[in-house]
Amino acid sequence: MTFIAIIGAATAVFAAMVSLTQSDIKKILAYxxxxxxxxxxxxxxxxxxxxxxxxxxxxxxYKAFFFLSTGNALRSVEQSLGHGDPDHPVSEGMG
Structure with a gap:
């Protein structure tokens, strides 16, 4: 069982370090x-x-809420910058 704990700890540390190098919010959430x-x-x-x-x-x-919130926040930022499409409110009811 100690081997499994070591593998789990190594995975946790490695994925956290990789997430620090990402710039896409979806990849950060995945890592x-x-x-x-x-x-x-x-x-x-x-x-x-x-x-x-x-x-x-x-x-x-937590992660389900965070994914939904992130999508809605990205949509709001895109619209405020003029890049969003206000005619297609994909996540209108999620906010």
């Missing part, structure tokens, strides 16, 4: 999720299965 999955695997490797399940559920709710 953030990979990093958090590394922490979940590390928790499983340490035998803390309940903690890993709680982290999985909490992260899922």
């Amino acid at each position: 953030s999720t990979i990093s958090q999955i590394g922490f979940m695997i590390m928790a499983c490797g340490l035998g803390a299965f309940a903690v890993a399940i709680f982290h999985l559920l909490a992260h899922g709710f």
Whole structure:
């Protein structure tokens, strides 16, 4: 189980470092999720299965909200800069 914890920790650190080099917000969020999955695997490797399940559920709710909020924020910025298409409000009801 120690090997699994080490792999999880290495994944968490590596993905966090890669996310720092990204400029696209969607890629940053994706690498953030990979990093958090590394922490979940590390928790499983340490035998803390309940903690890993709680982290999985909490992260899922948080990340779903963050993806929706980010899409809406990007749309607002594009419209304020004159790049958006106001005739097609894709995420009008999400805000």
